[in-house]
Amino acid sequence: MQQKIVNPGDLAFQLYELHDVESVLRFDRYADHSRETLQAALDLALKVAAEEFAPHARLVDEEEPTFENGRVEMRPEVRKALDVLKGTGLMAASQDYERGGMQLPAAVAQMCVGMLKGANVGTQGYAGLTIAAANLILAHGSDEQKSRYAEQMLAGRFFGTMCLTEPHAGSSLGDLRTRAEPRADGSYRLFGNKIYISGGDHELSDNIVHMVLARLPDAPAGVKGISLFLVPKILVNEDGSLGERNDVALAGLIHKMGYRGTTSTMLNFGEKDGAVGYLVGQPHQGLAAMFHMMNEARIGVGLGSVMLGYTGYLHALDYARERRQGRPVGEKDPQSPQVPLIRHADIRRMLLAQKAYVEGGLALCLQGAMLVDEKKFAETGEQRELAAGLLDLLTPVIKSWPSRYCLEANSLAIQVHGGYGYTREYPVEQFYRDNRLNPIHEGTHGIQGLDLLGRKVSLAGGRFYQALMDRIETSIGEARQHPRLTDNADRLERAVRAMAEATDAINAEKSGGDKEQALANATLYLDAFGQLVVGWLWLRQGIRALAGLAGDGEQTAGFYEGKLRACDYFARYELPGVLHTAELLKAVDTTALNMADEEF
Amino acid sequence: MQQKIVNPGDLAFQLYELHDVESVLRFDRYADHSRETLQAALDLALKVAAEEFAPHARLVDEEEPTFENGRVEMRPEVRKALDVLKGTGLMAASQDYERGGMQLPAAVAQMCVGMLKGANVGTQGYAGLTIAAANLILAHGSDEQKSRYAEQMLAGRFFGTMCLTEPHAGSSLGDLRTRAEPRADGSYRLFGNKIYISGGDHELSDNIVHMVLARLPDAPAGVKGISLFLVPKILVNEDGSLGERNDVALAGLIHKMGYRGTTSTMLNFGEKDGAVGYLVGQPHQGLAAMFHMMNEARIGVGLGSVMLGYTGYLHALDYARERRQGRPVGEKDPQSPQVPLIRHADIRRMLLAQKAYVEGGLALCLQGAMLVDEKKFAETGEQRELAAGLLDLLTPVIKSWPSRYCLEANSLAIQVHGGYGYTREYPVEQFYRDNRLNPIHEGTHGIQGLDLLGRKVSLAGGRFYQALMDRIETSIGEARQHPRLTDNADRLERAVRAMAEATDAINAEKSGGDKEQALANATLYLDAFGQLVVGWLWLRQGIRALAGLAGDGEQTAGFYEGKLRACDYFARYELPGVLHTAELLKAVDTTALNMADEEF
Structure with a gap:
């Protein structure tokens, strides 16, 4: 195949x-x-x-x-x-x-x-x-x-959607206004407008089941007053057969830069008598229910971003091997044959960067998925709690890191293709457009940064943060057993220490009272933290590759050497950036925070 | 307006x-x-x-x-x-x-x-x-x-094109095959296929004048055997009236990710008897003629990239001021009104980054343009030579720096718009797609890196490189007169020293013989060098802003404060990255260079 x-x-x-x-x-x-x-x-x-x-x-x-x-x-x-x-x-x-x-x-x-x-x-x-x-x-x-x-x-007979966003309430879900009025039969009638509803209307399935966030009449303001409703496009009879059309109307399509195959819609609920909806879970607990699924949904977003990066990388690799262009540095004979692109150092650098991003991103998402199972099924309550905490901590990273670095991989895949990469005759430009959605939906980078630094790092008094750092330290210790990985381990250790100092400095600031100042660079914290975590996963891949080279593995020697090389790339080209971001974070820099409107 | x-x-x-x-x-x-x-x-x-x-x-x-x-x-x-x-x-x-x-x-x-x-x-x-x-x-x-x-x-009666690229010869111009056969009347007949010819056919003007690179029959192989020809779409009579259609055929259109308004074409020259062409300049000197114009053409590309970033920034700024979303950190009342986006620190950070990129890029391109005039008209031969050398040195930076950082500005403009930014109902996604061409055409990043590190830095024994560094040092000295800019000056000084060490190390390596190794990270060198140059231009903007605040200027105090803030942003958020890239360069890192094909 x-x-x-x-x-x-x-x-x-x-x-x-x-x-x-x-x-x-x-x-x-x-x-x-x-x-x-x-x-x-x-x-x-x-x-x-x-x-x-x-x-x-x-x-x-x-x-x-x-x-x-x-x-x-x-x-x-x-x-x-x-x-x-x-x-x-x-x-x-x-x-x-x-x-x-x-x-x-x-x-x-x-x-x-x-x-x-x-x-x-x-x-x-x-x-x-x-x-x-x-x-x-x-x-x-x-x-x-x-x-x-x-x-x-x-079974695919019905399809589904998630209806969260409203025109005036994007990241700020607490402001949504769609309302749900109770009826005597226990059902509800919904009234409101939703936007960016992917798959909001189509003819691909017999029915569409909308999961809608809305407010009950007695709901408190803000995020604590949001309930979850199930609103089918076509009402379903007790015997499972389809009944009448519900009062859900397609108001229009939204046209996007990429991800165009998935319809993005505006939906009006209750243009007439109200859309029939059924409460899912408890009143006012809708956001909690939604967020309960958020870890897995966000792994899905992260993995989607990885896979778009991954396919771009494989296309670029293939192209670099096939396409002949130019000659090696120092080749003076203009009549010598042109060489494959992959023969040029800068092309190899761009391919290696893509490999480091997409395989690193895959390791990250799979790590998250492993924690999902540990969280649910591990033998002891302590193990399950630890896994749940680590997953909570890593979720903003899993959501956001790939959507930055695997998008960058897509950009590099275009660059490897040169002018051809910019044309719609090759697929890489589409991957880049498709992937640009991922830093936005399911919580923007900015939202993920606030989640990580404002909540997750200090969860349970910082216990899960510490548990993650302990795991990283364990891997560093393990890597130090191998001369091949000593330098990589040292570089990761420096990054760990730098981030620890930054985290302490920010926490001191935060406890000192100015929370806005403490969180001002949360997005940069998220980025550096992600680089640290992926640096750890690359060190682990390096350790595993050495075992493979020693005979304990199923892949070729070339494969394992490539893993070691990508591990080197990450340690040498990527991790040093963590140090300077950590310096900035440690200083609790307020350059942007203090910028006044009229100064722009 | x-x-x-x-x-x-x-x-x-x-x-x-x-x-x-x-x-x-x-x-x-x-x-x-x-x-x-x-x-x-x-x-x-x-x-x-x-x-x-x-x-x-x-x-x-x-x-x-x-x-x-x-x-x-x-x-x-x-x-x-x-x-x-x-x-x-x-x-x-x-x-x-x-x-x-x-x-x-x-x-x-x-x-x-x-x-x-x-x-x-x-x-x-x-x-x-x-x-x-x-x-x-x-x-x-x-x-x-x-x-x-x-x-x-x-006068706009005729339009023009540049016909360089052929399907098998993109960056490697020496491999182009279009041939020009001399005729007794002094004209030539051209035969060959060109690709990516922007504006290659249309009905916007009475005629289209193609400037075509081709080989004469006696041409040496490679770049030394390329001549420049003028090939009109419609032949022009001696009295200036239009004559017969020339043998230039539109073979098809290329569809691009962005920049869609400019037709990109494939042109066939000489499908029948040969396209009539006229030699411009001397035989075999076509590439030199083309490159003679390259400095100005590349300023144009850089400035185009800046201006796409600039308009994106202004759109994002406007949106951030108008759109209300969320509440300040620490605001507990969910019924308090939503605040404009610009009220959030992370939005201000993204706007400030855009400002630093686009205004820094504009300063860079205008610096190049000033040197164009100095090079042509300055009073002494020495001044003209110096300006020409500085312009040669800066040209790869002017071409490439904006096409990376102002593209990043476009991405940030999308991010400020959130989901709306990803839709085609707002203009920012188009700017991002349009701008993605700029790192590719008129010499890719990779080509510019080789030009800078392989040629320009060592031009005239490194004299122009040194002259640039001297100018930067002069600005650093000047900034040190102002307590407000001491830290900024120190940061730039560290970056200058780091790059000087990296340059020395690479030169030592190069003189040591392995040119491929010396040039392996040329693209990273280009990037760090560009950050250094723009850091200098921001320091100069800071110095000038202080003069403005002291009364010697035409803008508002808020404007000058904003310039100082952006100068701070660049020194604190951007310049430290130069240090770690310089470390990598100093080590003449070979991670990517040594990656074997089968290791990918």
Whole structure:
């Protein structure tokens, strides 16, 4: 199978050698699984991604969905690909057997969706959102909601959406105004306007189940007064058959720079009598319910960003090997043949940077997914609590780091292609446009920075932060056993110390009272913290590669040497940047904070 | 006039206070000019940019030119805007009065085109290429070529193109294959295929004059065997009237990520009997002729990148002031009104970064333009030689620095807009797509890095490099007179020293023999060198702002405070990065160089 979605050798290395995904098979939930069944799911997802999703990725970009006669029209290839996906059962990859699921470990289930994202993020959007919406119902809904809606969604009969944003309330969810009025039969009628609703309308499924945040009449102001509702596009009768059209209207499509295959819509709820909705979970607990799923959703965003970077890298690598251009430095004979691009040092630097970003990002997202399973199923409460805390701490990093660095990988993939990369005749410019969404949605960089520095770092008195640093120190100690990695370990150690000093300085400032000042550079903190974490994951990959070279591994010597080289790249080219950001953070710099409006 | 193209106060500050453009009025060529005439040209260009170019910038992106019935079709607004431009005489802004020109200083002439680029880079492309092609004829052509072609081009009757790239020869121009066969009448017949020819075909002008690089039959291989030819789309009779169609055929259009308004074409020369062409300058000296114009062309690219960043910044600033979202850190009352985005520290940081990039980039490009005039007209041969050397040294920086950092400014402008910034309903996503071309064309980052480190730094035994560093040291000394700028001066000094050590180490390596190793990180050298130069220009802006605050200036106190703040931002947030890149360069790092193909 010809594909440029993922390097299967790297994926195997990461899953089985680096993260030891087989270790979670000890949990009862995964008792029926073996490496063979995990790999079979991955192989199936890759096959569907390569054969059904990738071929029309450009098509849905060039011919994006349109709004005609009140309906959304789109290319027929989208439905065909999604129909194949439904048939595989992969939409329920992580769910219970009894709901029609596969009960796959989180890392494998995430990876199955991730490969679809790398292949065609636009078409994948419909499935990804449906999975997310179904998970929300399964986590917080009633048994009736689970069987009537979630099971239909996992089977692909119904699709789903997440309706959070309103025109005047983006990052500031507490300001949303959509209201829900209770009715005597226990249902609600919703009134309000939502924007940026991906997959908000289409003809790809029999029904669309909107998960809508809204306010009850007695709701307190702000984030504490938000409830979660299930609002189907078409009402569902008790026997599961479809009834009347609900009062949900498509108000228009939004046209985006990229990610064009996934319709982005404006939806009006309750233009007439109110849209029929059903409360999911407890009143006023909607945001908590939503955020309960946020860790996994944000791993999904991070992994999507990684996979767009990854496919760009594989395309650039292929191009650099095939395309002949120029001659080596020092070659004086103009009649000597042109050499492949990869022969030039600067091209290799750009490829190595991409490799470091995308394989580092993959290690990061899989680390998060491993913690999802540890958090749920680990043997002791202490282990589960630790895993939950580490996951909470890492979530803003997993969401944001790939969306910066794997977007940069996409830019480098364009650069390797030269002028061709800027044209729509090659796919890399689309990856770059598609990926530019990721630093924005599901919480911008700015929001993630406030989450990390304002909340997560000091969670439980900083215990999880310390636990992460301890793990990093353990890896550093381990690396120091190997002369090949001593310098890399030293560089990571310096970064750890610098960030520790910065964190202490900011905390002192914060306890000193000026919280705004303490958080002024939270986005830079997020970035440096992410570099530190990925530096750690690269050191671990280096350690594992040495074991592989010593015979304890399944990959080639060249593969392991490449891992060591990328580990070097990260330590030498990337980690030093942490030191200067940490200096700035330590000084609790207020240059931007103090800039007055009239000074711009 | 409502416009978001440039801050007129900043432009006045940069031209009249920072760079003292009036100083070049001492040269005979500019004897008729005064600040009033310069400003009148700038005001006219800004008015045309805002009123004729900006309004259809989105339109030519959404409805890019098409290839129908052998013709290029495009929106009528393009022709209308260009017709207005032709009428102003601005296409000949820098040219001699006797050629119909305005004899404006380089900084002003560049800025006039720059404002058109910021307003609508797609439509501007046709004019910009015409000016460049005409300049080439005026510099190297015969008198007949000048009057028959160049003057028609400056008047806008004919448009022009640059035909360099061929499908198999992009950065490697020495490999181009288009051949030119001499005819008895002194003309030539050209045969070959060119790609990425911007403005290669259209109906906007009576004729199109292609400046084509090709090989004569006796040409040596490589770059030393390339000659320059003038190839009109329609042959021009001796009396200036139009004759037969030449053998130049449009083979197709290339579709790009951005810059869509400027048609990018594939042209076939000599499908039938050969395209009639005329030699410009000496045989085999075509590349030298082309590169003779390269300094100014590359200032144009750099400035175009700056102006796209600049308009993005002004849009983001406006949005941040208008859009209300969220509450200040520490505000607990969810019913308190939402505040404008600019009230958030992270938004101010993103705006300040954009300001530092675009105003720093503008200072850089104008510095280059000032050197263009000094190089041509300064009183002594020594002064002219020094200016020429400094310009040669700075050219790769002027070409590349804005195309990285002002592209980053465009990304930050999207981020300030949040989800709206990712939609095509707002203009910032287009600026980002348009600007992504600039790191590629007119020499990629990689090519500029090799030019800077492999040639320019060691030009004349490093004399110009040293002269630049001396100027920087002078500014550092000057800044140290002001307590407000001592820390900024110290930071720049550290960066200067670090780069000096890196340069010495690389030179030692190079003289040691392994040139490939010495140049392996040339792109990083280029980047750090650029940061150093822009750091210097920001320090100079800081010094000038202090003078302004002391009463010697025309702008408001808030304006000058903002300049100081941006000077601080650059010193604190940007310059430290130079130190770690310099460390890497000093170590002559070979991580990427030594990466083997099979290790990817």
